[in-house]
Amino acid sequence: MGNGIIKNLIFLKDCVLETIYSNDEKCICCGEETYDGRYICSKCEALIKFCSYGFDIQKEEINFKCYSVSYYSGAIMNLILQLKYKSNFQAGQILSQYMVSLIKNKKIKCDYITYVPMTKERLKNRGYNQGAYLSKMISKSLDIPVINCLSKVKNTKDQIGLGKEERWRNIEGSFQFLKKYCIESKNILIVDDVITTGATAISCALELKKHGAEEITVLTAAKSRV
Structure with missing residues (x-):
């Protein structure tokens, strides 16, 4: 009640x-x-170029299933930039609705939703984490808990402009699992705004895998170059 x-x-x-x-x-x-x-x-x-299929990214002999709503162009790019840099949460609502539709259409199952974390300094400067916002909107629609189970422990260069291998080296060792959470044998959905090479999201996925997660799926609003 x-x-x-x-x-x-x-x-x-x-x-x-x-x-x-x-x-x-x-x-x-x-x-x-x-x-x-x-x-x-x-x-x-x-004009949105919706993605009708998922794709796999392999790292350390583990395949991670990834899905994106759209290619990073046109209206979706506009919405992401408005959410990320202009605090336009209406744009975030639209993106989250598309993401919820994709989850339902692809029948993605998960016990928990989490997101790519920011350093405390970056979070303080921006005031919010766009991935956390999208996660909360998705959680609200699907009634799946959001857990803040990762922290970013290393300041990194902006990934924009870096090549594929540079991105992996730049992000290596950046994420740490928060042991107050138990994710053993749980299916986890990692939410982010854009996936390019997958270095950031998959680094998070590997950290979750080390701590017992069963199946990890990555969901983004858009994809670029993957």
Whole structure:
């Protein structure tokens, strides 16, 4: 009964916030009127290059299944940049809805959702982790718990502009499992915004695997070059 009351209160809070922070029914990508209460217009959505298949990344003789909503271009790139650098959480809501649809369509099963962590310094500067935000939105839709089970313990260069091998070297040893969580024999979904070579997400996956996770799936809003 208590959980039901809490969920109702959260729903009411979200309704109030949606009213306060309404986007006046304009597409957040192009600014055109939408008239249907959506944050993205049908014209922009039609230009999204959705990915209809998953792909595998192998590291240390382990295959990790990966899925991305779309290629990193057009409206999806616009939404990711708005979420990541302009604190536009409406963009994050759209991305998370696409990600939830993909989870349902591909019948991805997981016990927990987690995300690629940031260093404390980077998190302080940005104010939020976009992967954590997407994870919470997905969790809210699917009622799957989010666990903050990884920490980033090493400052790294920005991966943008680095080659494939440079990315793996740059990220090596960056992530550490938080032992207060028990993930033994659990299926974990790792959420991130973009996957390029997979170095970051797969490094997280390997750390989870070392601590007993059964099956690890990577889900991103977009993919580039993979």
